[in-house]
Amino acid sequence: MSARATDDADDAASAADAAGPAGSAGAVGTTTAGPAGKPGGNAQERSPEELREHRRRGRVGMMLVVPGLLFAVAFFAVPVFSLLAMSLYTRPEGAAIGVYEPGLEFGTYAEVLSLYWEAFLRSFGFALIATIAALLIGYPMAYLVAVRLRGKPLLQGLLLVLIIAPFFSSFILRTQSWRLILSDEGVVVGFLKAVAILPEDGRLTATAFAVVCGLTYNFLPFMTLPIYANLERMDLRLIEAGGDLYASPFETFRKVTLPLSMPGVLAGTLLTFIPASGDYVNAVLLGNNQNTTMIGQVIDSRFFRAVDYPQASALSFVLMFAILILVTLYVRRFGTKELV
């Protein structure tokens, strides 16, 4: 079953790794010969048993991935191209609303960018603020459960469930609750007015603040869980060793814990930022019609209200493309291989 030729540091596991199972793509890479390495010779030579084993592994591997990959091709890859195609459709002269024909109208892209660039920027801005806020809230949560409560499995379990369980209470209901919490008659507004942070005529509903607050809240589990998963595997002795080396706990955190948990932080920030930037439920329920419109809202209304498929598709495609670029830059800058 196992893929790797696992040796006890013996027998150049790396060489086996590169050349053994990976050999399906022909001779893969050049392996550095270790102490026992005698490079040269007939690298392609294989006994019937090796070939049989190799083919068997190839067959099993294919059988495993083909169903899922077919699904992903049929319902992800092809649809993305279909979206791309639709964004280039043209509207025939005098056709009814919602009737388009295949074409190559690149002008739609210029059109949507000039019309909706503000919504794009706002979406990314909101998503960015929400991601930072979720990181500031989610990291201590994850740390509390994964590190401070280690060795107390029942309490850990309870808190972990509490992180996931909100999903079951329904996204829209939770967002609606925030509307009530932040409403003009609600406790939060009352309190903020009492301590004079909010002016007497100030309000929180239907503001950008409310939208960001909702985004932060709704995607918090996506931030917390990957960080938790990472911290949970961390060897506590490293933190203790850091405590000996550095003067303050903060220093230890900055020099030891944080760098070690970066893969989790990276995954968490991506899993928060990506859905947040495309979300529109928070903007619809907690925002207003003037200065909180997010791009998801525009895509939704272009599709369903205006029935302008090319524009909606072009917007979707631009959003996807922009996120891919941002993600690539971000992963390049902070990334590790662990993500994929």
Add this chain to the structure above:
Amino acid sequence: MTNTVNAADTGGATGAGAPAGGADLRLESITKRFGDYLAVDDLDLRVPAGRFFALLGPSGCGKTTTLRMIAGLEHPTRGRILIGDEDVTATRAHQRNVNTVFQNYALFPHLSILENVAFGLRRRRVADAEARAREALALVELDHLSARRPAQLSGGQQQRVALARAVVNRPHVLLLDEPLGALDMKLRRQMQTELKTIQHEVGLTFIHVTHDQEEAMTMADTVAVMNAGRIEQIGPPEELYDLPRTAFVANFLGKSNLFTAQVSGSTGDWLELGFGPHLTRLPAARAVQSNGQVIAGIRPEKIVAVRPGEPGPGEHGWTKVSGGRVLSTSYTGVSTEYTVDVPGAGEFEVFSQNLRSEVFAEGAEVDLWWDERNVFGLPGDSDTEAGVEEV
């Protein structure tokens, strides 16, 4: 050097009577390649039934790959593997009557100790699997822990479970992959004795892979020293130590003083050697090569250091090398280890048992003496550093 070696011919092992479940193991011209990396190079080997056989070598020498091929976890690129008279080359791991004690035991964490041990029996639908598993656990003195999970056991206990799990199947060949590597020194010593006892009791063919020369020498009745995918030398431990046939074996098994010498003549059964201004002799039978330039070797504990001019330990058959100077002294209690510089011949390691109270200080002048029967001769083109442990 021929790479065809036969453990049976080298004798030495008395064995434990007629082996019950063991069978001869034969490897014929086994080669294993990973891409263009040659892990095992045209290896021939025969291990008679009931033998405790050790494959000894440094990391990357191909010993684990050899073991995995015997187990069926890897398939040879060339060659045949035979157990008894059956050619098993084409069979897969689960079809071979061979079991392995893995390096980190690889106990199944989700199964109880009893179920771990019974695993192989159940796969082969043995009728009284549970009773047999209990018996095997009793053999390793762990029957009282049969309901536990592996994680609840200490390292030494896990080691024994792994052994029981393999032994219970009465395999033709039992493979041990660095089985004691994860244990601390004290426990390792204890397990060495126990393993040996169990091997005697069950009479199976044990093949033990290790990089620890002491472990191999104390446990195995036949040791094969492996290097760079080939077997350098094979034989009982005493013989390998006393008469290494390659520089690698001389250095990897214990320590050796290797020095370049010229064969200047021969008298009867003896070869005369000159090295620098000095002379020595060695029995012709102990030399791989008997003319021209050779590499001569002598073990450090076989050298006696005395004050200049003082009489040596013997007259006939002893070599005296005078003019040595002690470069370093390290006192270990049982013995004192010196590095002595001999002009024209290089540096010599000398291990001197602390029988007398005298310990030479650094810088002291000494004469070195050795019994010429202890000298061995290697081919002149040997790499004198081969097999020296890197620190």
Add this chain to the structure above:
Amino acid sequence: MRKFDLSRWFIPVFGGLAFVYLLVPIAYIFVFSFNDAGRTNLSWRGFTLSNWQNPCGAPQVCEAFVNSLQVGVIATVVATVLGTLLAFGLERYRFRFSGTANILVFLPLATPEVVLGASLLSQFLNLGVELGMTTTIISHIMFCMSFVVVTIRARIASLDPKLEEAAADLYASGPMTFWKVTFPLLVPGIVAAALLSFAMSFDDFIVANFNSGPFTTFPQFIYVAATRGIPAEANVIGSGMFLAAIALVLGAQLWRYWRGKRVSAVG
């Protein structure tokens, strides 16, 4: 010394507050499920148990809820099976197109739901597929599958391949090794992935909104109702699901904990 104390307390206090933050809206949902609300459940009008006694009281609530359960269960089962197989293939085997396959599995995670929804919709429109329950399920399998793969892959990667070799060494054939060793060890990961998958499906609004057509899921029902007022019965279902999820997971955990104690007590 003072600084050290500060940091000792900072994490429990701040982390605890974060949990409170996480639960406040749930508490609101819960409290308002007892509201004697009438048509709009926006302000407190008095305590009643009638919503809990008859959670299907409001029109279409239960229909939408059952729709969501069905979609969630089917999507979870399919996504978990496909995703587990994929995770195995990608983690343990190398083949010609494994690079492409990795990207194909990873990309949906890097794509916002609105784009996933829109692209599937564009395909369904192009093909003239009628939108409904099937298209909703397909869309959910799509985005759940990637999450399943990521979750289970991490588990497979942390599984010692020597265990499977040991099984093979102990006479277990390939399928036997899988059922007796690999699968039992992966069960916690698979269950976690399935739970996550169901949660994501049950909670999804955006993707379903694009691909469900006349079919209405529970979140869609609430979204539409939000403009006129969400019936308190929806709060009952939301709270009920929240509590059920907690009870389920905690129950499983307690059982494992208890069993662990028993095993060590016996041994």
